[in-house]
Amino acid sequence: MSYIIGRLFQAILSILGISTIVFFILQLSGDPVLLMVPQNASAEAIELMRHQLGLDRPVFVQYLDFMKNLLLFDLGQSFVQNQPVIDILIQRLPHTLKLAAAALFLAIIVGIPIGMLTAYYRGKWVEKLLMPIILVGQSSPAFWTGILLIMFVSVKLRLLPSSGSEGLQSLILPAITLASLTIATFARMTRSSIIDHLDQEYVKTGKSKGASSFRLLSRHIFRNASIPIITMIGLETANLLGGAVITETIFAWPGLGQLTIQAIDARDFPLVQGIVLFGSAAYIFINLLTDLVYAWVDPRVKLGKDVAS
C-alpha cells in the first residue's frame, strides 16, 4: 500500500513540476499582448488589454493563478480560435487515440512474435531473416518511413490514400508509420526477455517431457517472460500518445500532433501549453498505471526499493 501511495505522490509531484516548467518556459516567449493587438494599436490600448488579461500582475501571482486554474481543468482560451483550449483538445483527442490504438495493436501482433521467434531460433535462419527487420525498424525515423510508404503505396501503386482521416483505409499507412519504431522496440525487448528464460530448468523439463516448441514458447516461457513486456507496452503506449507529431503531420491526420504544429505556426501559446500539459499528464498517468499493474503482477516489486540505475 505504501508503494502505491508513494507512486501516486510522485506522479502528482511530476505533474506540478511540469506545469511549473511549462509556465516559466512560456514566460520566456515575450509579451503575448503584442501578438494579439493590431499593429497600429496605441500604447493605452495595449496597456488596457494587458490589464484585462491580468498580465500586468507580478509573475508569481500569475503563476499561482495559472496553477489554480489547472486544478479546475481550465487551460485558458486559445488566442486564435477563441475557444477554451480544453474544448479544442477534446475535439482532436479521438483521432489521436484511434491512431495510437491501431499502432499499438500492430506493434503487439508483429513485434512480440518476431521477438519470440528470434529468441527461440537463435543462430538459425529464422533469426538471420528477422533480425534485419528489427535493425531497420530501429533506425528508420517516422518521417522517412512515412514518406517511403506514401511514395510506394499511395503514389506508385495507388492502393491507399496518402492523407485524411476517412475510414479504415486512411488509417493503415499512418498506423504502420507510427508503429515501425515500436515494433522494433517490442521485438528487441521480447527477445532479450525470452533469452533470459531459455536456459532455465523448467524449460529443459518441459522439453524432456516432449512439449512442442509452440507449447513451450506460448505456455511456459512467454508467461514467465511477460512481466518486462507489460512494462514496455505501458511505456510505449505513453510514447505513442505523445509522439505522433511527425506521423500526424505527414499524413495530415487531424489529431493532437497536427494541432501542435498548427498552434506553433500560429503562435497560439495557450494552446501549445495546453497540449504539452495534456500530453505529459497522459504520459504520467499511463506510466503510473503500468507501475501499478506491474506491482500487482509481481509482488516482489512492492518490497524492493526504487533503485536508480
Added chain:
Amino acid sequence: MTIEVNPTENQASSTVIPNISKVKMRKARWFKLLPFIVILVLFVIIALFPGLFTNQDPNLTNLTNRLQPPGYEADGVKHWLGTDSLGRDVWSRLVHGARISLYVAVSAVLLSGIMGGLLGVAAGYFGGGIGSFIMRLADIVLSIPFFLLAVLTVAVLGPNLTNLIIVLSMTRWPLYARVAYGNTLGTVNKDFVQAAIALGAKSTRIIKRHIIPEVIPSLIIIATLEVGLMIINEAALSFIGLGIQPPNPSWGSMLTEGQKFITNGWWLATFPGIFIFLIVLSVNMLGDYVRDVLDPKN
C-alpha cells in the same frame, strides 16, 4: 594475440560450438561491424571536409535548372543527385547537411552528458536536499514526453542552431544523471574512497580522482546510443520547421521539401532519407557493440 580467421567460417563455428572463446566472438562481431564503421568514418570526413566532395555552393539557386533528375548536366556542372525546387544541387546540400547533423548531434550529446554526469555525481556524493532535488527534477524532465518539450522550447526561444542544441541537451540530461547518481552511490561506499576520505582528501579531489573515472564508462555507453537518437531528433525538428532554418541545408528540412514534390521529384526525399537511415543504423550498431564490450552485465 592475433588470430587469422575467415569471418564466414568463424560465424558458422560460433553456431555449432557453443563455448567459443571470447576473443573469437569479438573478432567475428568486429568483422560484421566493418561496413558500419566505414560508413561512419566517411560521414565524419564528409562533415569535416565538405569541400573534398563537392565544389558547389549548397545555397546557390538556379531557377532554370529546377527539379532536374539525378545525373542532369548543365553548363558543364554535373548534378549527380539532381536539383531541388530552387535549382540547388542536392548532393552538395546533402554533404553540407552532414556537417550540421554531426555538429548538432555531437554537441547535444556532449552537453547533456557533461551536465547530466556532473549533476548526477553531485547528487550522489553530497546527497541530502540538493541531491533529492536534482534527482526529482530529473524524474520530472524524463516524464515529459521528450518531443513535446523540445517543440515547446524551440517554439518559444526561436529556432536556430544554438537553441536546437540547448533544447536537445536539456531534455536528455536526466538519463546521464540517473546513471551517474547510481554509480556514485555505489562507489562512495567502497573501501578505497572511504580510505581517501579518512586520509582527509578534499571532496573535489575525491570526485575528480576516484568517482568520475568510475562513472565515465557507463556514461560513454549511453552517449554512443544517444548520438543516433540526436541525429533523428535534429532531423525531426527541422522536418517540422523548428530546426535549422532555410536556406541552410539540413537533412530534415530537405525531407520536408521532398514530401511536397513526392509525385514529380522522387530523388528529393529519397537521398536525405537514405543518408539519415544509414548513419543512424551505423551509430546504433556501434553503440550496441560498445555497450556489450564495456558493460560487464551483458
